[in-house]
Amino acid sequence: MLRRALLAAAASDQIRGLLTGTQAARAIVARYVAGDNASDAVRVARDLRAAGLLVTLDYLGEDTTDALRAAAVAAEYVTLLEKLHAEGLTADGAVEVSVKPTAVGLLLSPGGANGVAPRSIIRPPRGVPDEEPSVSGLQESESGEKIARENIERIAAAADSAGTTVTIDAEDHRTTDASLRIAARLRERYPGVGSVVQASLRRTETDVRALAAPGTDGAPRVRLCKGAYNEPVSEAFTDAHEIDKSFARCLRVLMEGPGYPMIATHAPRLVRIAAALGLSREPGSFEYQMLYGIRSDEQARLAASGARVRVYVPYGGDWYGYLVRRLAERPASLGLLLRSLYPLGGT
Numbered sequence: 001m002l003r004r005a006l007l008a009a010a011a012s013d014q015i016r017g018l019l020t021g022t023q024a025a026r027a028i029v030a031r032y033v034a035g036d037n038a039s040d041a042v043r044v045a046r047d048l049r050a051a052g053l054l055v056t057l058d059y060l061g062e063d064t065t066d067a068l069r070a071a072a073v074a075a076e077y078v079t080l081l082e083k084l085h086a087e088g089l090t091a092d093g094a095v096e097v098s099v100k101p102t103a104v105g106l107l108l109s110p111g112g113a114n115g116v117a118p119r120s121i122i123r124p125p126r127g128v129p130d131e132e133p134s135v136s137g138l139q140e141s142e143s144g145e146k147i148a149r150e151n152i153e154r155i156a157a158a159a160d161s162a163g164t165t166v167t168i169d170a171e172d173h174r175t176t177d178a179s180l181r182i183a184a185r186l187r188e189r190y191p192g193v194g195s196v197v198q199a200s201l202r203r204t205e206t207d208v209r210a211l212a213a214p215g216t217d218g219a220p221r222v223r224l225c226k227g228a229y230n231e232p233v234s235e236a237f238t239d240a241h242e243i244d245k246s247f248a249r250c251l252r253v254l255m256e257g258p259g260y261p262m263i264a265t266h267a268p269r270l271v272r273i274a275a276a277l278g279l280s281r282e283p284g285s286f287e288y289q290m291l292y293g294i295r296s297d298e299q300a301r302l303a304a305s306g307a308r309v310r311v312y313v314p315y316g317g318d319w320y321g322y323l324v325r326r327l328a329e330r331p332a333s334l335g336l337l338l339r340s341l342y343p344l345g346g347t
Ligand SMILES: Cc1cc2nc3c(=O)[nH]c(=O)nc-3n(C[C@H](O)[C@H](O)[C@H](O)COP(=O)(O)OP(=O)(O)OC[C@H]3O[C@@H](n4cnc5c(N)ncnc54)[C@H](O)[C@@H]3O)c2cc1C
Pocket: 168, 169, 170, 171, 196, 198, 225, 226, 227, 228, 229, 264, 265, 266, 267, 268, 289, 290, 291, 294, 295, 311, 312, 325, 326, 327, 329, 330
């Protein structure tokens, strides 16, 4: 109930304006986000590499509503990859990048106009029917998908030249088909392009079986996470225990398959299950992934044990959506932040 109220409040434009201007938000952002620009991202990547961790960098932004902006996001990634390469950070994929399809044009329609209503950053809480305008046209809208694919292809080409690769982040369920299609198509040329699947979606066990089937799509890199978006019950499990069970089932399928699983969770029990399943795999044939600023001690512990551990590091000025998703996973922090705006008993 509290989480629902907090999410609803955070969705308002007024709250967005207030939050993004506060010192309290800035302090929390500094925990989760590397900084505003590519130099900040490179600096943090360098520090994490020095600590024996792998890195994936995310240029913050999503739901891009014009084609020029989508192209600019792709150009930012290309420049970032050049900087990383110049510093020797990309060798053997040590530092790679993560890209959101809606940041590079997935929601655009012909002519570059915004054909579908941009999704609000905060969806209704899990299990609440989604009342936003349907974007079912997304599947038919060749153009947004084509723009996103072409932009991600530019990034994949730059990554390939730098000796590294790209992972295509997962967003809400309405983008899943297009995102998986884009990744499969790009893997024909750049086999290292990674997909992301979300254990909270009911469809994901079927998706991972397809991704893990020998010969269907090579042996792809697949990140498994729980899913950070609020989805309708028709599409997603809403109970935390059901999501954990789905994660464990999907994890087993990926770990028994020929691909390269990327296990993205901070949950100790799921990490333990992954470690147990990993005993029957070749060393170095899978990796753990965690977010910058969350369970850093566990990241270090796993790396010290010899495991491959990658830290997901976001950077850029458009941090509101990312921050709110992190805070929604910790409603106590979001409550504190909102209370700093409206102190009880204050003047
Ligand atoms: C590397 C990586 C990439 C991801 N990519 C995507 C993606 O492409 N698409 C997508 O939808 N989601 C993505 N996510 C987010 C993911 O779906 C979850 O929302 C998020 O990881 C929380 O789930 P959890 O598995 O860590 O479990 P939880 O049960 O949420 O957390 C387990 C424990 O981790 C700690 N923790 C978790 N979150 C926080 C927090 N915000 N602040 C402080 N401590 C915390 C707490 O100790 C908590 O008890 C990604 C996550 C990671 C780690």
